Amino acid sequence: MHSVVIIGAGGVGSVVAHKCCQLPELFDDIVLASRTESKCKRIAEQLDKPVRTAQVDADSASQLVSLLQREQPELVINAALPYHDLNIMDACLKAGVHYLDTANYEPRETACFEYHWQWDYHQRFVDAGLTALLGSGFDPGATNVFTAYIAKHYFDEIQQLDIIDVNGGNHGYPFATNFNPEINIREVSAKCRHWENGEFVTTPPLSMRAHYTCPEDVGTYPIYRMYHEELESLSKHFPSLQRAQFWMSFSDAYLQHLEVLSNVGMTGIEPIDYQGQSIVPIQFLAQLLPDPAALGPHTQGKTCIGCLVRGVKDGKKRLIHIYNICDHQACFREVQSQAISYATGVPAMIGAKLVLEGQWRQPGVWNVEQHDPDPFMADMNRYGLPWKVTELDPEFQLDTEEHQATNAVH
Numbered sequence: 001m002h003s004v005v006i007i008g009a010g011g012v013g014s015v016v017a018h019k020c021c022q023l024p025e026l027f028d029d030i031v032l033a034s035r036t037e038s039k040c041k042r043i044a045e046q047l048d049k050p051v052r053t054a055q056v057d058a059d060s061a062s063q064l065v066s067l068l069q070r071e072q073p074e075l076v077i078n079a080a081l082p083y084h085d086l087n088i089m090d091a092c093l094k095a096g097v098h099y100l101d102t103a104n105y106e107p108r109e110t111a112c113f114e115y116h117w118q119w120d121y122h123q124r125f126v127d128a129g130l131t132a133l134l135g136s137g138f139d140p141g142a143t144n145v146f147t148a149y150i151a152k153h154y155f156d157e158i159q160q161l162d163i164i165d166v167n168g169g170n171h172g173y174p175f176a177t178n179f180n181p182e183i184n185i186r187e188v189s190a191k192c193r194h195w196e197n198g199e200f201v202t203t204p205p206l207s208m209r210a211h212y213t214c215p216e217d218v219g220t221y222p223i224y225r226m227y228h229e230e231l232e233s234l235s236k237h238f239p240s241l242q243r244a245q246f247w248m249s250f251s252d253a254y255l256q257h258l259e260v261l262s263n264v265g266m267t268g269i270e271p272i273d274y275q276g277q278s279i280v281p282i283q284f285l286a287q288l289l290p291d292p293a294a295l296g297p298h299t300q301g302k303t304c305i306g307c308l309v310r311g312v313k314d315g316k317k318r319l320i321h322i323y324n325i326c327d328h329q330a331c332f333r334e335v336q337s338q339a340i341s342y343a344t345g346v347p348a349m350i351g352a353k354l355v356l357e358g359q360w361r362q363p364g365v366w367n368v369e370q371h372d373p374d375p376f377m378a379d380m381n382r383y384g385l386p387w388k389v390t391e392l393d394p395e396f397q398l399d400t401e402e403h404q405a406t407n408a409v410h
């Protein structure tokens with residue numbers, strides 16, 4: 001029997017709460033806390049098991065510490081925004097609580113998605129005898145564990161990695177993001193970096209494109225190369241990687257809207273003065289866009305997210321594809337959320353389960369790929385994210401082409 005506090009009651013926090021409630025024998029005592037407590041209460045009404053709710057502002061270190069000292073959970077699942085990671089980690093250290101998140105720390109003033117701020121907490125978590133598990137969502141999260149699993153079971157050495165994230169779903173809005181709009185747009189409009197021969201190579205955002213046919217019946221989509229945070233930890237933890245790239249699908253409508261919004265300055269992260277009031281354009285824009293937690297009922301279609309891994313086994317070249325396919329409407333029927341929130345919330349619950357059960361509990365700050373991937377992979381099959389492995393012709397290459405880049409905003 002274990003107790004957790006979930007912080008954040010958006011798309012991801014809601015799925016985490018639903019999935020934890022599906023394992024009442026493990027997650028005995030759940031508190032759902034967020035800035036707007038009414039959202040926690042609305043989620044609590046959907047759940048099969050009683051969950052307590054609380055109000056907390058994660059920008060306030062003292063509010064976080066008093067919440068954790070009052071509730072005394074064993075683990076915090078951070079499903080709020082990347083800006084809050086360090087505050088929540090500090091509060092966990094003060095209150096003696098394990099920590100888990102799905103996105104790395106990002107300062108508000110720069111969109112830089114880097115791990116060093118959180119890795120710097122390693123010794124403090126070791127000294128406190130506490131575990132911090134970073135990036136336990138889908139990407140990062142499942143994609144890191146996929147890589148570790150494939151490296152463990154299929155290769156002597158992995159050499160190239162392409163993480164491919166296709167959302168073949170349609171939410172019916174002219175422009176919406178399937179997770180927090182501010183974080184999504186900061187990520188997509190940042191300069192691209194990919195790992196090549198021991199260093200990160202920087203190129204304009206979305207300046208490389210390929211047409212990718214997903215397995216099964218998901219379809220063919222344009223995918224664009226961009227930076228994603230798991231490239232940093234995977235290139236560090238798998239030093240044999242000569243190249244690692246991340247690709248994401250975008251519809252033409254999404255890219256057109258993003259380009260116009262960037263061109264007129266609406267995606268800017270610097271505060272501007274508006275009639276004597278300081279506003280951040282991207283935060284104002286985020287207020288106007290649909291709430292990702294509200295997309296569930298309208299979103300049709302499937303996601304296909306996975307890894308193409310190249311390397312050598314017994315002296316022979318190999319190419320392995322590992323992926324999960326999620327159906328938006330099936331996710332909605334189960335937990336009242338679309339598949340992106342679902343595919344993030346399930347691995348957060350699994351990571352929490354493995355820390356609480358002791359299988360992934362180890363003092364210090366860890367990325368998910370540093371642990372044994374096998375129990376996580378077994379739990380993905382058990383709790384709603386089944387995956388498949390296929391062997392492809394090692395000569396297969398993505399049909400890449402240059403694409404007119406959007407202007408880098410950050």
Ligand code: NDP
Nearest residue numbers: 009010011012035036057058080103137138139140179180
């Ligand atoms: P949402 O915007 O839907 O939800 C964010 C939640 O955080 C809201 O409940 C919001 O409260 C709360 N929040 C914001 N500021 C504060 C604060 N100061 N104090 C307390 N709570 C606060 O985002 P998502 O659920 O889509 O995303 C959540 C996280 O998951 C993000 O960090 C995102 O980057 C990450 N993510 C990770 C993925 C992965 O695969 N690894 C994929 C998708 C998302 P309020 O309602 O008051 O604004």
